Amino acid sequence: MQRTFLSALIALAAAAPIAAQTPRPSAPITDVRYEITADSASVGRHQLGVSMTFRVNGTAPVILALPAWSPGHYVLIWFARRVSQFTPEQNGAPLAWKKLDYQTWEITPRSAGTVQLSFRYLADAVDRAVAWTAPNFAFFNGTNVFLYPVGRGFNWPAQVTVRTEPSWRIATGMDPAPGTNSFRASNYHDLTDHPFYVGRFAFDSTQVAGKWIRLAFYPAASLTTARRDRTFSWLQKIFSAHIAVFGEAPFRNYTVFQRSDTLVNGGGLEHQASQVDEVHVSQLDAGYLPGLYSHEAFHAWNVKRLRPADMVPYRYDDAQPTTWLWVSEGVTDYYGELGTIRGGITDSLAFFNGIGGFIAQTAGAPGIAVSDASLSPWISPTDGSGGLYYPKGALIGFLLDIMIREGSNNRSSLDHVMRTLYNETYKRGRGFTSADWWGEVGRAAGGKSFTEFARRYVDGREPLPTDSVMRLAGMQSRSDTLREPRLGISTATDTGGLSVTGVSSGGAASAAGLRVGDRIISLGDVTITNDDSFGTFRERYTGTALTTLPLVIRRGTETITLQLPVRLFSRTVTVVTSIPGAPEKAVRIRNGIMKGTTQ
Numbered sequence: 165m166q167r168t169f170l171s172a173l174i175a176l177a178a179a180a181p182i183a184a185q186t187p188r189p190s191a192p193i194t195d196v197r198y199e200i201t202a203d204s205a206s207v208g209r210h211q212l213g214v215s216m217t218f219r220v221n222g223t224a225p226v227i228l229a230l231p232a233w234s235p236g237h238y239v240l241i242w243f244a245r246r247v248s249q250f251t252p253e254q255n256g257a258p259l260a261w262k263k264l265d266y267q268t269w270e271i272t273p274r275s276a277g278t279v280q281l282s283f284r285y286l287a288d289a290v291d292r293a294v295a296w297t298a299p300n301f302a303f304f305n306g307t308n309v310f311l312y313p314v315g316r317g318f319n320w321p322a323q324v325t326v327r328t329e330p331s332w333r334i335a336t337g338m339d340p341a342p343g344t345n346s347f348r349a350s351n352y353h354d355l356t357d358h359p360f361y362v363g364r365f366a367f368d369s370t371q372v373a374g375k376w377i378r379l380a381f382y383p384a385a386s387l388t389t390a391r392r393d394r395t396f397s398w399l400q401k402i403f404s405a406h407i408a409v410f411g412e413a414p415f416r417n418y419t420v421f422q423r424s425d426t427l428v429n430g431g432g433l434e435h436q437a438s439q440v441d442e443v444h445v446s447q448l449d450a451g452y453l454p455g456l457y458s459h460e461a462f463h464a465w466n467v468k469r470l471r472p473a474d475m476v477p478y479r480y481d482d483a484q485p486t487t488w489l490w491v492s493e494g495v496t497d498y499y500g501e502l503g504t505i506r507g508g509i510t511d512s513l514a515f516f517n518g519i520g521g522f523i524a525q526t527a528g529a530p531g532i533a534v535s536d537a538s539l540s541p542w543i544s545p546t547d548g549s550g551g552l553y554y555p556k557g558a559l560i561g562f563l564l565d566i567m568i569r570e571g572s573n574n575r576s577s578l579d580h581v582m583r584t585l586y587n588e589t590y591k592r593g594r595g596f597t598s599a600d601w602w603g604e605v606g607r608a609a610g611g612k613s614f615t616e617f618a619r620r621y622v623d624g625r626e627p628l629p630t631d632s633v634m635r636l637a638g639m640q641s642r643s644d645t646l647r648e649p650r651l652g653i654s655t656a657t658d659t660g661g662l663s664v665t666g667v668s669s670g671g672a673a674s675a676a677g678l679r680v681g682d683r684i685i686s687l688g689d690v691t692i693t694n695d696d697s698f699g700t701f702r703e704r705y706t707g708t709a710l711t712t713l714p715l716v717i718r719r720g721t722e723t724i725t726l727q728l729p730v731r732l733f734s735r736t737v738t739v740v741t742s743i744p745g746a747p748e749k750a751v752r753i754r755n756g757i758m759k760g761t762t763q
């Protein structure tokens with residue numbers, strides 16, 4: 165996942181009830197089929213119709229459950245709370261059933277043969293992990309709707325058929341199966357890890373390294389020709405960089421599912437052959453998008469396949485904490501940056517800014533061990549360490565990369581560690597352990613021990629040795645406190661320009677008399693055309709001695725000039741730069757990191 169805003173997750177987590185006892189195993193079921201109805205009638209009710217059929221060999225109770233969470237989204241959501249009209253039948257006659265806990269149903273068959281059950285699923289969420297609908301559209305993820313038999317493992321095949329309008333299209337990474345709109349998965353993990361878009365949306369594809377890379381954008385108008393070409397160009401570069409790390413693309417095809425409206429919070433959720441992104445309409449051309457795509461794409465290897473042993477195999481009934489999210493998410497954030505610079509989308513300045521961001525965010529957070537912070541997303545901690553495993557894990561990944569290159573005279577790198585662990589653990593059907601990780605880091609660094617490093621900086625709370633390690637790559641950092649002007653507004657961009665969607669009471673804009681619906685034309689001498697213009701504005705007036713600035717707006721048909729009181733707020737920025745005249749080895753290490761090379 166990449167978090168842009170955590171508030172939605174926190175709200176969901178707060179509603180989580182107490183975990184259930186594990187119920188007894190279900191009777192075996194075979195020939196499992198699901199049917200999802202997403203036609204205009206069902207999506208008009210913000211519902212999906214779900215049916216499941218399977219065969220039983222007797223009358224022993226069948227115990228079925230829905231997942232409590234979706235892998236990648238480390239929050240208990242309890243998908244069962246969205247189920248209604250649960251109806252099991254055999255030969256058209258209702259079967260006896262009861263709930264064993266809030267996510268588990270017990271059904272008693274009357275005889276051997278086929279059981280059919282159906283339910284309605286409420287699909288109205290603004291959340292990357294939960295089904296939602298629009299009048300001509302449905303999104304769902306398998307964890308939302310596919311019941312599994314309790315205590316029977318997850319290695320059983322299943323088929324999915326989607327019932328929809330004849331003119332609507334379907335996008336999923338799941339393998340096609342015989343029959344109209346039918347798909348199949350060989351086990352439950354795969355079944356629940358291929359999201360679906362159904363309805364009217366933009367869909368396009370291109371080839372990268374012999375694999376189809378596809379865009380599924382909702383609404384269709386969000387994928388203009390220019391955005392399509394630009395996004396494909398980014399994905400070409402990002403996937404080429406990531407494939408170079410691991411030596412292969414482990415998916416048949418890969419889909420970027422993207423929802424853009426005014427409701428979404430922003431961010432992405434990874435799957436084994438796709439990513440589900442939410443991009444606010446005002447951000448459709450924002451500079452952070454390549455980084456988002458790069459982060460989520462890297463997850464196709466790191467966490468979807470190469471994964472801590474604590475999360476192999478996934479369990480779906482309860483939280484599955486690990487001390488290693490700093491590798492699964494933080495190191496992925498580091499490679500999110502590497503994917504864009506190695507692909508040539510961004511330059512060294514952007515990479516340095518990215519590293520500066522990791523340093524600043526880590527410095528601004530409480531001194532919590534990153535392995536402890538990794539455990540916490542399940543409980544939405546209130547100590548300020550929520551999500552710390554992203555920047556601190558990214559920074560540690562960066563420092564390890566430098567130390568490995570230093571120890572091996574730049575003949576090895578963090579890339580080698582990732583690739584070796586991918587081959588030695590994931591490909592051998594297991595997760596990586598602490599011994600795997602630190603053993604491989606040490607070997608890559610020419611036999612150096614990282615026991616002390618892990619004890620002090622990963623499992624311990626000592627400040628990271630950022631300056632001394634960065635020097636080995638000819639890099640340095642400096643923290644500055646800026647006094648920037650802030651307005652206290654939220655905005656959205658559309659074809660008419662930038663409009664105000666919210667004004668905080670007590671803020672500078674509120675004092676100037678700005679109202680929701682106003683369109684901002686200029687601020688001081690800065691013309692405002694989109695969200696990025698505010699960055700220009702802040703830079704232009706950082707530390708200014710002016711007390712007011714003209715704020716030109718359009719209100720209806722009128723053009724009005726308001727007087728904006730200048731209110732400055734402190735912000736600490738970390739600036740990363742090259743050390744002039746750094747030794748040749750340090751320069752080789754720095755270039756190797758940014759180019760993805762060893763020499």
Ligand SMILES: [Zn+2]
Binds near residue numbers: 165166459463492493
């Ligand atoms: Zn992530």
